[in-house]
Amino acid sequence: YRRTPAAVLIFLIVCGMVALSISSEMWSKFVRHGDYWPNIYSIQVVNEFPHDPRAFTQGLLYVDDDTLFESTGLYGMSSVRRVALKTGKAEAFQKMDDSYFGEGLTLFGERLFQVTWLKQKGFIYDRYNLSKLEEFNHQMKDGWGLATDGKVLFGSDGSSTLYQIDPQTFKVIRKNVVKYNGREIRNLNELEFINGEVWANVWMTDCIARISHEDGMVLGWILLPSLREGLIAAGYNGIDVLNGIAWDRNKSRIFVTGKLWPKLYEIKLRPVK
């Protein structure tokens, strides 16, 4: 009977260790996936720049030198442009055929890749003179957003699927369903690859989802209603939804704008406690 207390003690210690290891694993999973620990961010505007109010922004990216590339939609008004950040002026402009509606845009190597709405057709342009180099067909259900990590293309088609596409063959390498707390997040639109995450505008909302491209989990939400509401309050009635995220990786600057918005904003995130 002398041995019993020691055995019980060891048994309890082992149980405790198992419980601890399970709960810490679950805890880190919850933290990582945002469940129980929602990573919500509001924004602070640190700079405002002019933006062409006729640009129905569907794709936006920043490369360097205070220069943005932008893809615009609407039939007859679709374009790819190189835009000076400070003036909002297009320094180079490539009008698209009237039958195409420009959508997501990204720079892969020295070439700009663009997808179009309601057609599985994409275009490749020279980044310097915006001349059209090639066309391609992709396998997404539609062409909405486009971004890259320098290895694959990330694509969205208005569903909850985040696609990974081979930039040479345009085959789908991987598909992840984007979810937050177990719920599918649909209407993923304009994309940006930022510090290992894929950020996506959710169409018709003032929200950006920060997505893990490893499992599709939403890691956090950025809430930006103040931008659209501020423009409306200032009398800009013709504006459409928030759309367009660009990332200056050298200076860690985040830019956002919207369809037919007269302004483009540089923002910083503020975690909501």
Ligand code: DDQ
């Ligand atoms: N998409 O951005 C959701 C992919 C496409 C939106 C197309 C909306 C066309 C509406 C035209 C409104 C004219 C001001």
Ligand code: CA
């Ligand atoms: Ca973008």
